[in-house]
Amino acid sequence: DVKVTQSSRYLVKRTGEKVFLECVQDMDHENMFWYRQDPGLGLRLIYFSYDVKMKEKGDIPEGYSVSREKKERFSLILESASTNQTSMYLCASRTPPGLQEQYFGPGTRLTVT
Amino acid sequence: AQSVTQPDIHITVSEGASLELRCNYSYGATPYLFWYVQSPGQGLQLLLKYFSGDTLVQGIKGFEAEFKRSQSSFNLRKPSVHWSDAAEYFCAVGLSSNTGKLIFGQGTTLQVKP
Numbered sequence: 364d365v366k367v368t369q370s371s372r373y374l375v376k377r378t379g380e381k382v383f384l385e386c387v388q389d390m391d392h393e394n395m396f397w398y399r400q401d402p403g404l405g406l407r408l409i410y411f412s413y414d415v416k417m418k419e420k421g422d423i424p425e426g427y428s429v430s431r432e433k434k435e436r437f438s439l440i441l442e443s444a445s446t447n448q449t450s451m452y453l454c455a456s457r458t459p460p461g462l463q464e465q466y467f468g469p470g471t472r473l474t475v476t
Numbered sequence: 477a478q479s480v481t482q483p484d485i486h487i488t489v490s491e492g493a494s495l496e497l498r499c500n501y502s503y504g505a506t507p508y509l510f511w512y513v514q515s516p517g518q519g520l521q522l523l524l525k526y527f528s529g530d531t532l533v534q535g536i537k538g539f540e541a542e543f544k545r546s547q548s549s550f551n552l553r554k555p556s557v558h559w560s561d562a563a564e565y566f567c568a569v570g571l572s573s574n575t576g577k578l579i580f581g582q583g584t585t586l587q588v589k590p
Contacts, residue, residue, distance in 0.1 A: 367519070394576045403485070405566060405580040406520075413575060421577075453519060457576040463508050463527070465578060467519035 366390075367468035369454055375474045382441040384471050386454030394457035395437040396465065397421075397429065399450045406453060412437055444475045478503045480569050482581035489557050490589045497552040497584050499567030508570030509550040510578065511541055515563045523565075526550065537561070562588045 370385035388395065394413050398406040398421075408421030410429040418429050426448060430438040437456075441448055451472050455465040479502045489495055501507055508527050512520040524535025531543040541552045550567060567581040 396576075398580075403582055405480075405482075405582040406568075406578075407580075408577065411575065411577065419575070455520075463570045463576055463578075464510075464522055464525060465520075465576065467512075467521070469517075469519045 367454060367456055367466050369452075369468040369471050371471050372469060373472050373474075375476065376441075376444050377476055378445060380441075380444050380475075382444050382473065382475075384439040384441075384452055384454075384473070386437045386439070386456075386468055387435050388437075388456035388466070389435065390456065390458075390466070391434065392456035392458065392466075393434070395431065396455040396457070397427075397437065397439045398453045398455065399423065400453055400470070401450055409439065444473075446475050449473060449475045478569060478571060478579050480567055480579050480581040482565075482567055482584050484584050485582065486585045486587070488587040488589060491559050492556050495552075495554045495557045495561070495586070497565050497567075497586070499550045499552065499581060501548050501550065501567075501569045503548075503569055503571075507550075509541075509543060510568040510570065511535065511539070511550070511552045512566045512568065513537075513563050514566065514583075520566065523552070557586075557588055559588045559590065562586055 367388045396411040397409045412418045412431040428440045453470045454468040481500045510525045511523040568578040571577045
């Protein structure tokens with residue numbers, strides 16, 4: 364079974380802090396994704412990566428950056444957390460090209476106070 | 477622009493009743509279509525997917541969905557709902573086979589009455 368893990372289920376940070384959300388997958392997937400989930404808005408893509416050190420902006424990249432130094436790990440970074448970044452963050456990884464299916468981690472609920 | 481619409485934000489059905497969750501998409505090419513389910517406090521789990529071929533696809537947990545190109549729809553159905561089906565359901569369209577990017581609908585929350 365594919366396993367996507369996220370470093371924290373719940374996280375509380377203060378405004379202005381630098382926040383790291385970690386995601387690890389164990390299936391040697393090339394593509395990895397970070398989404399944020401907000402009520403009534405569904406999932407919105409923040410960033411994705413199609414290979415080590417390769418990244419591309421999604422639909423809402425402002426205020427976020429990412430890092431992918433190893434194939435199995437994809438990190439989301441909030442350079443200076445703000446209260447409007449309070450949300451559920453979901454990481455996903457994808458089977459090889461052509462199959463499309465994404466596998467999701469359990470999510471990190473981040474609260475910025 | 478590509479988009480996915482789930483018209484029903486919240487649906488309540490009685491246990492044992494049939495279920496249909498609606499999904500409409502806007503996309504110029506032949507879409508890759510997905511339904512995911514999210515139980516409370518969990519990540520998303522794939523229920524089923526459509527890439528090509530038979531327009532009626534079967535998924536896990538007794539769910540099925542039908543792709544109707546003329547209506548740009550991909551509705552999810554289940555003949556008899558169980559209490560454990562209470563969850564949030566997301567429809568998604570895949571934009572590219574290379575990047576794997578998905579666009580998600582807003583989600584439909586399903587409540588099951590005993």
